[in-house]
Amino acid sequence: MIETRGLTKHFKDVHAVDGIDLTVRAGELVALLGPNGAGKSTTLRMLTTLIPPTAGTATVAGFDVVRRQREVRLRIGYIGQGNGAGHSQRGRDELISQGRAYGMSTRDSRQRAAELIESLGLAEVADRRVSTLSGGQRRRLDIAMGLIHSPGLLFLDEPSTGLDPQNRANLQEHILALRARHETTIVLTTHYLDEADSMAERVIVIDHGRIIADDTPQRLKDTHVGDRIVLGFLHESDAAGAAAVLRTERKGTQVRLGLPNAPRRAPGILDDLRTAGYPAAEIEVIRPTLDDVFLQLTGRSLREGGVDKELVEV
Numbered sequence: 001m002i003e004t005r006g007l008t009k010h011f012k013d014v015h016a017v018d019g020i021d022l023t024v025r026a027g028e029l030v031a032l033l034g035p036n037g038a039g040k041s042t043t044l045r046m047l048t049t050l051i052p053p054t055a056g057t058a059t060v061a062g063f064d065v066v067r068r069q070r071e072v073r074l075r076i077g078y079i080g081q082g083n084g085a086g087h088s089q090r091g092r093d094e095l096i097s098q099g100r101a102y103g104m105s106t107r108d109s110r111q112r113a114a115e116l117i118e119s120l121g122l123a124e125v126a127d128r129r130v131s132t133l134s135g136g137q138r139r140r141l142d143i144a145m146g147l148i149h150s151p152g153l154l155f156l157d158e159p160s161t162g163l164d165p166q167n168r169a170n171l172q173e174h175i176l177a178l179r180a181r182h183e184t185t186i187v188l189t190t191h192y193l194d195e196a197d198s199m200a201e202r203v204i205v206i207d208h209g210r211i212i213a214d215d216t217p218q219r220l221k222d223t224h225v226g227d228r229i230v231l232g233f234l235h236e237s238d239a240a241g242a243a244a245v246l247r248t249e250r251k252g253t254q255v256r257l258g259l260p261n262a263p264r265r266a267p268g269i270l271d272d273l274r275t276a277g278y279p280a281a282e283i284e285v286i287r288p289t290l291d292d293v294f295l296q297l298t299g300r301s302l303r304e305g306g307v308d309k310e311l312v313e314v
């Protein structure tokens with residue numbers, strides 16, 4: 001569905017995207033995750049033919065994004081960060097006009113608009129003016145606009161930024177349901193770690209315009225960080241004995257251990273320690289987040305970037 005080689009975009013001396021090789025297969029749901037300014041939107045804008053690359057190549061839905069822009073545009077939906085729908089129009093009319101702009105007949109666009117209104121839960125508000133919709137409803141209308149011509153590939157640039165957690169969860173459900181129903185390939189950008197983690201089968205971590213990791217969320221966490229357990233003991237002597245049994249370090253009355261598949265293996269460890277005469281008084285199982293992965297890869301927290309952006313937007 002998408003194939004890029006050395007895809008690059010420089011804005012004067014800003015290397016926004018710096019040689020990205022990416023393959024996305026039909027049916028995948030891929031999240032591009034990275035801090036503000038990492039190059040996620042710029043990548044999407046090149047793939048959607050909105051801006052030309054400085055170097056490298058990209059084909060989308062089988063067509064070159066520079067030489068065959070029209071063919072690419074007919075086959076993709078793109079929902080940018082701003083709202084696409086005009087505010088004084090009614091949602092349904094906006095959708096129908098959008099379908100007409102793609103060359104669909106009025107009848108087909110009407111029918112498709114009705115389908116999308118239904119599947120995106122907009123039935124009650126579709127005939128109201130867009131300016132009266134809530135942020136979450138407007139965002140869902142944007143998504144309907146991007147899907148009116150039934151594209152096989154949908155690009156979503158930060159679909160849930162600015163929504164409260166409840167609306168965010170609701171939007172995510174709608175995106176997943178749409179995908180299941182229409183088998184749409186989806187590429188989205190996000191700086192919400194939980195969103196990438198829960199929605200995407202594949203997370204591509206981008207930093208300074210480069211791909212620094214690309215895998216399933218679980219494998220990223222297992223490979224780059226891994227599960228850990230922290231055991232607490234009543235006496236330092238017990239902690240020392242336990243550290244020797246587990247061949248790990250001790251700090252005061254605490255023993256830490258890297259342990260793949262920790263939730264399953266922790267009870268066995270507790271049993272072993274009890275048998276050895278060093279019973280633990282408490283245990284904490286720590287499972288990594290995608291932020292831990294980012295921290296491990298870059299030495300910086302992605303969370304800080306996300307929080308900054310939220311503050312800027314407020």
Ligand SMILES: Nc1ncnc2c1ncn2[C@@H]1O[C@H](COP(=O)(O)OP(=O)(O)OP(=O)(O)O)[C@@H](O)[C@H]1O
Nearest residue numbers: 011014016034035036037038039040041042043191
């Ligand atoms: N039109 C432009 N002119 C100059 N610099 C630009 C332009 N568009 C983007 N940039 C710069 O390119 C870099 C990458 O920006 P981009 O918007 O792609 O990042 P992003 O990962 O999408 O970030 P965000 O999460 O904030 O949207 C940033 O340093 C940005 O300032």
